[in-house]
Amino acid sequence: MSYQVLARKWRPRNFDALVGQEHVVRALTNALSQERLHHAYLFTGTRGVGKTTVARILAKALNCETGITASPCGECSACQEIDGGRFVDLLEIDAASRTKVEDTRELLENVQYAPTRARYKVYLIDEVHMLSSHSFNALLKTLEEPPPHVKFLLATTDPQKLPVTVLSRCLQFNLRLIPADAIGGHLTTILAAENIEAEQPAVQRIARAARGSLRDALSLLDQAIAFGDGRVTAEDVTQMLGDVPREHAYALLDALADGDAGQLLAQAARLAESVSDFGALLDDLCATLQRLAVQLAVPERVAEDADEQQRLAALGERLTPEDVQLYYQIALLGRRDLPLAPDPLSGFEMVLLRMHAFRPASAGAPSAAASGGTAPAQRGSKPPAAARRASTPEASGTTAGAPGPGAWHALLATLHLRGLPYELAANCELLVNDAADITLRLNEAHANLLSDTARERLEKALREHLQRELRLSIEVGITEAETPAERTARLSDERYLKARESIANDPVVRALQDGLGAEVDDDSVRPLDA
Ligand SMILES: [Zn+2]
Numbered sequence: 001m002s003y004q005v006l007a008r009k010w011r012p013r014n015f016d017a018l019v020g021q022e023h024v025v026r027a028l029t030n031a032l033s034q035e036r037l038h039h040a041y042l043f044t045g046t047r048g049v050g051k052t053t054v055a056r057i058l059a060k061a062l063n064c065e066t067g068i069t070a071s072p073c074g075e076c077s078a079c080q081e082i083d084g085g086r087f088v089d090l091l092e093i094d095a096a097s098r099t100k101v102e103d104t105r106e107l108l109e110n111v112q113y114a115p116t117r118a119r120y121k122v123y124l125i126d127e128v129h130m131l132s133s134h135s136f137n138a139l140l141k142t143l144e145e146p147p148p149h150v151k152f153l154l155a156t157t158d159p160q161k162l163p164v165t166v167l168s169r170c171l172q173f174n175l176r177l178i179p180a181d182a183i184g185g186h187l188t189t190i191l192a193a194e195n196i197e198a199e200q201p202a203v204q205r206i207a208r209a210a211r212g213s214l215r216d217a218l219s220l221l222d223q224a225i226a227f228g229d230g231r232v233t234a235e236d237v238t239q240m241l242g243d244v245p246r247e248h249a250y251a252l253l254d255a256l257a258d259g260d261a262g263q264l265l266a267q268a269a270r271l272a273e274s275v276s277d278f279g280a281l282l283d284d285l286c287a288t289l290q291r292l293a294v295q296l297a298v299p300e301r302v303a304e305d306a307d308e309q310q311r312l313a314a315l316g317e318r319l320t321p322e323d324v325q326l327y328y329q330i331a332l333l334g335r336r337d338l339p340l341a342p343d344p345l346s347g348f349e350m351v352l353l354r355m356h357a358f359r360p361a362s363a364g365a366p367s368a369a370a371s372g373g374t375a376p377a378q379r380g381s382k383p384p385a386a387a388r389r390a391s392t393p394e395a396s397g398t399t400a401g402a403p404g405p406g407a408w409h410a411l412l413a414t415l416h417l418r419g420l421p422y423e424l425a426a427n428c429e430l431l432v433n434d435a436a437d438i439t440l441r442l443n444e445a446h447a448n449l450l451s452d453t454a455r456e457r458l459e460k461a462l463r464e465h466l467q468r469e470l471r472l473s474i475e476v477g478i479t480e481a482e483t484p485a486e487r488t489a490r491l492s493d494e495r496y497l498k499a500r501e502s503i504a505n506d507p508v509v510r511a512l513q514d515g516l517g518a519e520v521d522d523d524s525v526r527p528l529d530a
Helices: 022-033 051-063 077-083 101-112 133-144 180-193 200-209 214-227 234-241 245-258 261-274 278-297 306-318 321-340 344-358 405-415 419-426 444-449 452-466 484-504 507-516
Strands: 040-044 090-094 121-126 150-156 171-174 428-433 437-443 471-477
Touching: 022 051, 022 171, 040 051, 051 077, 051 090, 051 121, 051 150, 101 121, 101 133, 133 150, 180 200, 180 214, 200 214, 200 234, 214 234, 245 261, 245 278, 245 306, 245 321, 245 344, 261 344, 278 306, 278 321, 278 344, 321 344, 321 507, 344 507, 405 419, 405 428, 405 452, 405 484, 419 428, 419 444, 419 452, 419 484, 437 444, 444 471, 452 471, 484 507
Parallel strands: 040 150, 040 171, 090 121, 121 150, 437 471
Antiparallel strands: 428 437
């Protein structure tokens, strides 16, 4: 008994059977049922997502003997001959193998003739971007004035290579990569129909390995069935495909999240025993980081299997979105530079160590935290770092018995004032503090803070705190000592400048600037001891 490969046996014969291209099916179905037909269709998308399959179903829909329909009957001779690949009015050309201008010319010479039997003569040109420029010109001439009985169905993996003149004359449909869970579901249906025993993890593994291509998934499934002698087990599939690449990526990210360089290098050494392609490993790392970034940004978006979801969620609790972006960038650049490394393993190790070294310091770092170029800037206004009077340690009283500025600062701190009374007090220096009187001088630049209410509330607070009757007078003038407000601003400036300096001198930040072109957003610098 001859074995028919699954991709052929299970090729969808109508739109309902297509997997994962609902947007294309809906548009075509509507167009067909309303007979709004275009003369040229272009199907784009990566290999194995169903471009020529859609085109063949469309050819049937146009030529089914029951009439133009979104649901070709599958039983009339037109439908059956198209399914069997022997319909005279469906001309299939693989441009990848027929690129000479004579071939296209020969093909297009017959365009003017009416179809032999069918409603439409359908030209299905696969990998149309491979046509020579001469062939394109021949095709374009026909597209400019298409005979009414002709339909062009073009397919390509690389629409960028098509001349705009051709693109503009086609109705374009972009077929998507098929999600792994849709592929998995389809494989499960096929396995049940074929009465083949299969373990779900094995099926999921194949679905993911196919990377969005149903054809690749079916051909892997064929291999797995042959490999397992009619059964599909997780163990066989692992043997067939090698270790799960995701597992490597997760192990590495776990070590990174732990901040454990030793574990990281041990993991790399373990990988070196079974993996030879470190570039592919970095690809897997990038792919996992991308899914992790999505998980962190839009948790409900990731629709992979439950296991994957769980692992991503666990990692997401230990890594920040900034970590993930940084690792991705380092992995991507490391992938590019891998051929320049003395040897692949050492290049790979350096990428991992760079990730480990560059991870931004988390909260709790000694003096300052940096925001790299990618982090959103938290812009805040900084008081101008104007030179301010330094406080002298504290015995500058101009009036006998008057305490120095330090005493006023300390007293103010214990008053627990808020709002205007606080602002008022903070911009004053203390001139007199004796049994009955307290006299303050308000910095004239802040004279607007002085009001009866504010003065009375400050007086009340002082009475309560000092537990004595006293009279508070405030004069406005040029202050001589540093006021509490000036002191706060000076200390804040000093802390800010210190934080900026410590960031500028930080070796990790410098390496990020040199290696990745990062820029420090000075406005986002926040002293942590503030
Ligand atoms: Zn039919």
